[in-house]
Amino acid sequence: MTLGSGQASTYYGEPYNLVLSMEMVTPAGIISTHDYTSTATGPRILDMLKGSEGVFGVLTELTIKVFRYMPENRQYFGYMFKDWESAVSAVREVCQGQFGLPAVFRLSDAHETDHGFQMYPQPPIVEKLIDMFGYKPKKRCVLMGTVEGEKDFTKMVKSKISKIVGRHGALSIGGSFARNWETDRYETFLVGEAISDYDVIMDTVETPVKWDNIHHIHDAVLAYAHTVPNTLCISHMSHFYPYGSNLYFIFGIKGSVEDYVRYRTALVDAMVKAGGSPSHHHGVGRLMHQWIEGFLGKNEMDVLRTLKNHFDPNNIMNPGSQLGLNLPDELKR
Ligand SMILES: Cc1cc2nc3c(=O)[nH]c(=O)nc-3n(C[C@H](O)[C@H](O)[C@H](O)COP(=O)(O)OP(=O)(O)OC[C@H]3O[C@@H](n4cnc5c(N)ncnc54)[C@H](O)[C@@H]3O)c2cc1C
Secondary structure (H helix, E strand, O other): OOOOOOOOHHHHOOHHHHEEEEEEEEOOEEEEOOOOOOOOOOOOHHHHHOOOOOOOOEEEEEEEOOOOOOHHHOEEEEEEEOOHHHHHHHHHHHHOOOOOOOOOEEEEOHHHHHHHHHHOOOOHHHHHHHHHOOOOOOOOEEEEEEEOOOHHHHHHHHHHHHHHHHHOOOEEOOOHHHHHHHHHOOOHHHHHHHHHHHOEEEEEEEEEEEOOOHHHHHHHHHHHHOOOOOEEEEEEEEEEEOOEEEEEEEEEEEOOHHHHHHHHHHHHHHHHHOOOOOOOOOOOHHHHHHHHHHHHOHHHHHHHHHHHHHHOOOOOOOOOOOOOOOOOHHHOO
């Protein structure tokens, strides 16, 4: 179990906010947390168990918040901006507007936008008009999403978003991008599998960003990514908060597994060096445990070591995974 984030987390929250209580069977005994709406009797054990990826015990039960399903009220929207900077300023204003948040909210950078137009070409006349209005390839960025919840709320939020993005020079492109994305999103992952027949390996890395470091991290990762031959790297923001978002990089490399590992490692290094975290929602696991101690710091890591020793003194729970406890120093990043 990881600290994941669903695509509609901007409105509904993430498992971290949604999980109210859990039962975990650990070698030290069964841990059952309470499902109070809130409690100041802390520190909260629940918080220490979330995201533990099986290294403390096996999660056997959980209580989770649910929301009423009202697809009939869902509003879809899509906008095109002239450039990344104006798009980022607009989404920041939306997220700090305090009128309510969209559910799906996804801003593609210029590379991902161009890639999207190649995959879903528009009629030539539409392309020409968009270009004529100043929304140029290699610069323009698409924002799309949904608003979910009660009927008047969804209309109000969509209208507020429309006014804000309009002030940042956005052009409405309707709801079809968001509808297509919703329909295709699980199939597009199959592209990654199909393309592996051509010796191309696709994968993703992601990091939380605050509004004051988003451009720095975006530029730093792409500056490295685009210097490596036979690779492709595109990016978007998704999962938004009033104080920032998540930058997601999708990459492909034509080469060997060793080339892929080298490229992926350097991307994560660039992300972390620029002030990011090794992961926003994909967790740690064996793939990322090289970064955990360097990222958290020794004192913080000691807390996790102590918890691990308490729950699992014989190291039988998911050994060698998340915490990287047996990792030699030279492999730590
Ligand atoms: C194509 C793709 C897209 C993705 N998109 C997103 C996304 O949008 N948002 C997002 O958050 N994540 C995303 N992910 C990552 C996804 O969240 C993780 O793959 C997922 O959390 C792993 O859960 P799992 O049960 O599939 O994996 P598993 O490998 O079964 O489990 C993950 C970890 O949890 C441990 N574990 C499993 N069951 C238990 C249990 N009962 N008790 C304790 N520990 C347990 C395992 O030992 C392992 O360490 C994506 C992954 C892929 C492949």
